[in-house]
Amino acid sequence: MEQNLSAVKERIVAAAGRAHRNPDATKIVAVTKAIAPERVEEALAAGLTVFGENKLQEARAKIPLVSNRAHWHMIGHLQTNKARDAVALFELIHSVDSVKLAGELDKCAGRTGKTQPILLEVNVSGEASKSGLKPEDLAAAIEQINALPRIEIRGLMTMAPFAEDAEKARPHFRRLRELRDEMENRFGMRLPELSMGMSHDFEAAVEEGATMVRIGTAIFGERRTHDAEQ
Ligand SMILES: *Cc1c(COP(=O)(O)O)cnc(C)c1O
Numbered sequence: 157m158e159q160n161l162s163a164v165k166e167r168i169v170a171a172a173g174r175a176h177r178n179p180d181a182t183k184i185v186a187v188t189k190a191i192a193p194e195r196v197e198e199a200l201a202a203g204l205t206v207f208g209e210n211k212l213q214e215a216r217a218k219i220p221l222v223s224n225r226a227h228w229h230m231i232g233h234l235q236t237n238k239a240r241d242a243v244a245l246f247e248l249i250h251s252v253d254s255v256k257l258a259g260e261l262d263k264c265a266g267r268t269g270k271t272q273p274i275l276l277e278v279n280v281s282g283e284a285s286k287s288g289l290k291p292e293d294l295a296a297a298i299e300q301i302n303a304l305p306r307i308e309i310r311g312l313m314t315m316a317p318f319a320e321d322a323e324k325a326r327p328h329f330r331r332l333r334e335l336r337d338e339m340e341n342r343f344g345m346r347l348p349e350l351s352m353g354m355s356h357d358f359e360a361a362v363e364e365g366a367t368m369v370r371i372g373t374a375i376f377g378e379r380r381t382h383d384a385e386q
Contacts, residue, residue, distance in 0.1 A: 157195070158202050160375050164358075168369070171362035182362050185229055185250075185351070187372030189214065190379040193221035199375070200226055208250070208370050212238045219245055231313075231351075231370055233287045240264045243272050250275045250313040250351045250370075253287045258301045265306035272306060275313040275351050278335060280328045283317050291335055298339055311349030311367070312336050322357040329353065329364035 164184065172179035185208040188196050196207060200223060207222075209215035210232025219228055230246040233253070239260035242249055252258050252274045265272040276297065279288030289297055301307055314332045316325035329352050336347050353361025355374035362369065372379065 157198060157375060157377075160377070161199075161202055161204065164371060164374050167359055168362055171359040175363040175365075177362070177365070182366050183368050184375075185231065185368050185370045186375055187231065187354075187370050188218070188376070189232075189372065191372075191376050193218050195376065196222045196226065204375075206368075208372075212241055212245075215245055216241060236260045243268065243270060248273050248275065248310065250368075251277045251287070252301075253277045253279075253289055255297050255300045258297075258304060258307055262304035262306045270306065271308050273308045273310045274301075275311050275349055276301075276309060277313045277315075278332060280314045280331045280335070281317045286315055286317070288314065291331070294335060294339065295342060298343060302343065302345070309345075309347065311347045311351065312339075313351035315354070316352070316357055316361075318356070320356075322360050325353075325357040326360040326364060329357075329361045329366065333365045 168182055169179040183206060185206050186199055186204045187208045189210045206227045206229060208229045208231040228246050230242055230249045231251055234242055234251055234257060236257050243261055243264040261272050277288040278291055278294060279286045280291060301309055312332055314328060316328040332352055333350060336350060340347050349367045350365050351368040352366045353369040355371050358369040358371060
């Protein structure tokens with residue numbers, strides 16, 4: 157795993173170099189779905205600190221078993237009725253895909269006196285199997301979510317369609333960055349985070365401006381269960 161991690165880091169540095177970006181501007185979110193708590197501890201020992209889970213139930217069982225030095229992000233589709241647990245468990249929720257879900261998170265955060273940082277998931281590719289807001293609905297969603305007192309929108313997230321050739325993902329990553337720039341101008345707000353890129357396409361994502369790459373397989377090896385789409 158340490159070797160895998162070094163290789164991933166080197167590839168991030170190289171991709172950042174090609175785009176004249178600071179390599180430290182892209183954080184690794186190590187995706188630990190289907191990975192046992194002991195291996196998350198190993199990952200912590202290897203220097204990773206931010207971990208992503210895509211299922212609430214699994215996260216609820218795993219998080220208490222891992223040292224509290226770990227920072228946890230929710231990266232998978234979240235049902236409204238799981239908002240309370242999500243607010244309790246996660247520092248950042250990457251996968252907010254509706255105003256309704258944001259409203260529920262706001263209520264739950266209010267009850268515990270927390271402000272919940274989120275990213276808005278955008279379905280840039282328009283693939284029917286992907287969740288996420290349609291790009292044309294993003295501005296209206298931001299307007300409504302900005303009115304929620306306990307939610308802080310930190311940026312945007314997307315999943316590119318799987319393709320053997322990572323270059324096919326590039327236009328989707330670029331589109332997410334452009335959408336972010338449009339929204340920043342339109343609302344006069346900062347949306348600093350772009351969560352995009354997974355094991356097979358993270359280099360293109362880094363070149364296009366990712367501030368977080370969500371990487372499972374390239375660090376931990378092939379998973380026995382759950383595919384990338386969950
Ligand atoms: C599983 C998953 C990833 C990581 O996938 P890998 O191909 O193993 O790197 C990233 N993002 C989301 C939302 C996922 O569900």
